[in-house]
Amino acid sequence: FVLLIWPALASAQSRFTADEAAVLQEGLTTTADAFILPAYEAQAQAAATLVGALDAYCSAEGDIATVEAAFADTFLAWQRSSIVMLGPIMAAEGPMRVQLWPDPKGFSDRAVRAALGAEDPALLAEGGLEGRSIALTNLSALEALVYDDLTPETYACALATAIATFQADLAAELVSDWTPGSAFRQDYDSAATGNARFASVDEVTRDILAGGVVYVDRLRKFKLLRGLGDAQGAARPERTEATQSGLGLQSIEVSFRTLADLYD
Numbered sequence: 328f329v330l331l332i333w334p335a336l337a338s339a340q341s342r343f344t345a346d347e348a349a350v351l352q353e354g355l356t357t358t359a360d361a362f363i364l365p366a367y368e369a370q371a372q373a374a375a376t377l378v379g380a381l382d383a384y385c386s387a388e389g390d391i392a393t394v395e396a397a398f399a400d401t402f403l404a405w406q407r408s409s410i411v412m413l414g415p416i417m418a419a420e421g422p423m424r425v426q427l428w429p430d431p432k433g434f435s436d437r438a439v440r441a442a443l444g445a446e447d448p449a450l451l452a453e454g455g456l457e458g459r460s461i462a463l464t465n466l467s468a469l470e471a472l473v474y475d476d477l478t479p480e481t482y483a484c485a486l487a488t489a490i491a492t493f494q495a496d497l498a499a500e501l502v503s504d505w506t507p508g509s510a511f512r513q514d515y516d517s518a519a520t521g522n523a524r525f526a527s528v529d530e531v532t533r534d535i536l537a538g539g540v541v542y543v544d545r546l547r548k549f550k551l552l553r554g555l556g557d558a559q560g561a562a563r564p565e566r567t568e569a570t571q572s573g574l575g576l577q578s579i580e581v582s583f584r585t586l587a588d589l590y591d
Contacts, residue, residue: 341527352519366408371498373400385484406581412538415504427465438462474571
């Protein structure tokens with residue numbers, strides 16, 4: 328299918344007839360309503376639950392198992408919504424705002440250690456992580472805190488809550504942007520006739536397809552081959568995703584199910 332329509336997609340000016348563009352627009356709108364928006368809603372709900380779980384745990388009123396379960400839900404929800412490679416998620420540093428991985432130079436670990444060493448109260452204030460390095464505000468940094476003997480009523484616990492809040496706010500913004508009636512959705516839903524954001528429906532269709540291609544390549548190259556290696560005896564488990572939380576295998580499963588659901 329991609330090969331058949333690629334010549335049409337390669338042009339900045341649509342080669343589709345008005346009827347063909349309308350059919351594609353209907354498919355894109357259905358994809359937004361039935362797949363993209365629900366994926367972001369699940370991510371936002373999971374992240375909000377994680378904030379609540381950390382609030383309770385850090386006040387010595389909750390348990391770490393609840394925090395870990397909420398982190399897993401948030402992390403796996405992102406594995407689904409990360410197939411979306413267009414729209415608001417691509418702003419600023421893009422998807423790395425949510426998950427910085429692979430991180431072969433250990434930027435997230437270093438950012439966490441530096442923050443714990445400095446114990447800057449400004450990071451814990453409302454909005455204190457806005458504009459800070461994505462190495463500190465992403466899910467990999469949060470994983471490092473949650474799964475490292477996190478102790479209630481400590482700076483580390485408060486920092487984990489701040490990062491979770493940052494992620495919850497970001498996910499809520501994505502939900503708002505993809506909700507019908509928003510400025511972005513108005514442009515997305517009218518791409519067939521062209522607008523200031525999208526010149527034609529071809530551009531949006533290209534972005535949807537490109538997101539799937541990148542997603543498949545990341546699944547192959549990073550989630551599978553990075554740990555397994557490409558030859559017998561070359562496996563390096565420490566290079567797999569989410570080693571501290573043990574969510575790597577579930578992440579792979581979610582990725583395959585995501586592809587199937589998006590194709591549907």
